[in-house]
Amino acid sequence: MADTLPLAEAKSLVARARAGDFAALERLYRTYERPVYTLARRLTKSAEDAEDVLQETFLEVCRSLRQWRGEGSLWGWIRTIAASKALMRYRREKLREWEPLEDDVLAARAGVDVPLRMDLEAALERLPERSRAVVWLHDVEGYTHEEIAELMGMTTSFSKSQLARAHDRLRRWLDAGVGA
Amino acid sequence: MSEMRHGTSEELLALRDGEGSAWIREHVAQCAACVAELERLEQVRSQLRALPSFAPPRDRWPVVRQAARLERRRRQASWWAGTLAAAAMVVLSLLVLRHRSPAPQDASLRQAMAESAAMEQVFRSLAPDDRAMTGRTAGVVADLEDRLAQVDAALNDPSAQRADPGRVAELWRQRAGLLSALVDVHETRATYAGL
Numbered sequence: 001m002a003d004t005l006p007l008a009e010a011k012s013l014v015a016r017a018r019a020g021d022f023a024a025l026e027r028l029y030r031t032y033e034r035p036v037y038t039l040a041r042r043l044t045k046s047a048e049d050a051e052d053v054l055q056e057t058f059l060e061v062c063r064s065l066r067q068w069r070g071e072g073s074l075w076g077w078i079r080t081i082a083a084s085k086a087l088m089r090y091r092r093e094k095l096r097e098w099e100p101l102e103d104d105v106l107a108a109r110a111g112v113d114v115p116l117r118m119d120l121e122a123a124l125e126r127l128p129e130r131s132r133a134v135v136w137l138h139d140v141e142g143y144t145h146e147e148i149a150e151l152m153g154m155t156t157s158f159s160k161s162q163l164a165r166a167h168d169r170l171r172r173w174l175d176a177g178v179g180a
Numbered sequence: 181m182s183e184m185r186h187g188t189s190e191e192l193l194a195l196r197d198g199e200g201s202a203w204i205r206e207h208v209a210q211c212a213a214c215v216a217e218l219e220r221l222e223q224v225r226s227q228l229r230a231l232p233s234f235a236p237p238r239d240r241w242p243v244v245r246q247a248a249r250l251e252r253r254r255r256q257a258s259w260w261a262g263t264l265a266a267a268a269m270v271v272l273s274l275l276v277l278r279h280r281s282p283a284p285q286d287a288s289l290r291q292a293m294a295e296s297a298a299m300e301q302v303f304r305s306l307a308p309d310d311r312a313m314t315g316r317t318a319g320v321v322a323d324l325e326d327r328l329a330q331v332d333a334a335l336n337d338p339s340a341q342r343a344d345p346g347r348v349a350e351l352w353r354q355r356a357g358l359l360s361a362l363v364d365v366h367e368t369r370a371t372y373a374g375l
Contacts, residue, residue, distance in 0.1 A: 012318075019318035019325075020252060022245060029241050038233040047237060055240045062248040066322075120227050139225045164190035170224060 005031055010074040018065045029058055032075065036082045042136040043086035045129055053089070057082040080151075083137065087152055090130065123173040131166040138163055187214045189221075196221050265336055292352035299359035306366045320365055328358045 005013070016024035033054060040053035060081050068077050124132060133152070137143040138159070143151070145159040152159070187195070191204040196218060200208075208214045331354050334347075 015322055016318040019321045021318060022248070024318075025248060026241060026245065029244060033240070034233055034235055037236040041234045050234075051236060051238065051240060054236055055243060058240075058244045059247050059251075062244070063251065066326075120224070121231060124228070124231075135228070139228050140231075160190055160194070164188065164193055167189050167193065167221060167224065171220070174224075 005074060007070065007074075011070040014065055014068055014070070014074070017062075025062065028061070028074075032078050033058075035075065036078065039079060039082050039136070039141070040086050042124075042140075043083065043129070043133045044089060049089060050086075053082060053086045056085045060085065079141065083141075083143075083151055087133065090152075120170070120174065123170050126173065127166055127169060131162050131169075134159055134162040135166045135170075184211070186211065187217070189217075192218050192221055196225070269335065269338060289349040289352065292349045292356060295356035296352050296359060299356050299363060303359050303363050303366070306363065317365060321362065324358055324362050324365070328355065328362075331355045331358065 013024045013028055017028060036057050037050055037054045040050035040057075041047065044050050044053060057078065061078055064081070068074060124135070127135065130152070134148055137148050137151070138145065145156045145163075148154075148159045149156045185207075187204045187207055191200065192208075192214065194200045195204050195208060204214075208218060331351055335351050335355070
């Protein structure tokens with residue numbers, strides 16, 4: 001998503017919010033709540049987790065407003081906070097999804113039959129969390145593999161191979177052929 | 181004759197992202213299957229970017245606002261605690277100085293502290309919190325508050341004060357000046373807003 005706030009307006013709102021103007025803070029919240037929540041939904045495993053990330057992100061934004069110097073996009077700054085908050089949950093929860101599981105194991109966990117063909121939304125949802133995070137951050141948000149590696153605490157080559165494996169799986173699930 | 185190797189997903193994704201190796205570039209120029217796969221990868225990326233966004237199911241703003249308010253109050257309380265600590269430090273210094281030979285800088289220090297205290301009172305009487313202000317004004321206020329916090333931090337540093345006792349009066353004068361500037365900003369704002 002491109003930043004919807006012009007830089008001058010963003011700077012003005014941030015300065016007012018820093019000085020304790022809650023109307024300005026609310027305007028920032030309303031501008032970015034949807035993109036932050038969408039990013040959080042793509043990087044976490046449930047709507048509840050995404051809501052928590054949304055809240056944690058804006059509390060961090062309130063605390064750290066002085067750190068945004070108005071030199072880059074405000075959305076870029078907020079987005080990185082949101083991504084860090086979402087990815088931090090992996091570490092906290094010690095999820096063991098790092099190595100991709102077999103499709104039937106994933107399906108059994110979800111309690112559903114593996115459909116012969118899925119739409120992209122469902123296929124994306126079905127990816128292991130970290131693979132989904134790499135796909136989303138790289139292909140949609142435009143993060144480089146180096147940036148993803150730094151955010152997720154892994155190597156650049158691992159980020160590249162996660163992206164490739166995720167695309168292989170998406171291809172399999174999206175293909176029209178029976179037995180995909 | 182050996183079968184031609186196709187590009188791997190990783191190689192094709194690198195090419196899609198403008199980072200492909202020389203081999204994959206050359207290979208794609210002559211392999212229809214890899215061209216098709218490359219186009220498919222580009223399509224998937226476009227489709228991913230076109231997926232709809234999500235609206236949060238509940239409004240979390242009231243929770244965020246409440247938490248932000250509490251945090252701001254805590255910060256202000258800690259600012260006041262810092263101010264009081266600085267004042268206590270100077271009173272102690274004065275008591276010590278009084279037992280020594282009187283120095284001309286004592287009077288200057290007392291005057292600077294009195295000015296700062298008076299300005300502080302005026303500033304607080306304006307109740308500057310929770311009022312709307314323009315971005316330009318807010319920027320000025322935030323800058324003045326930052327500088328005030330730096331002065332308070334210096335006043336709270338006893339080792340620096342021991343090293344240069346004459347600096348304390350200068351810091352208190354700076355503090356009074358910054359508070360005076362804040363009062364000016366808020367008074368101007370109140371006049372314009374008809375408050």
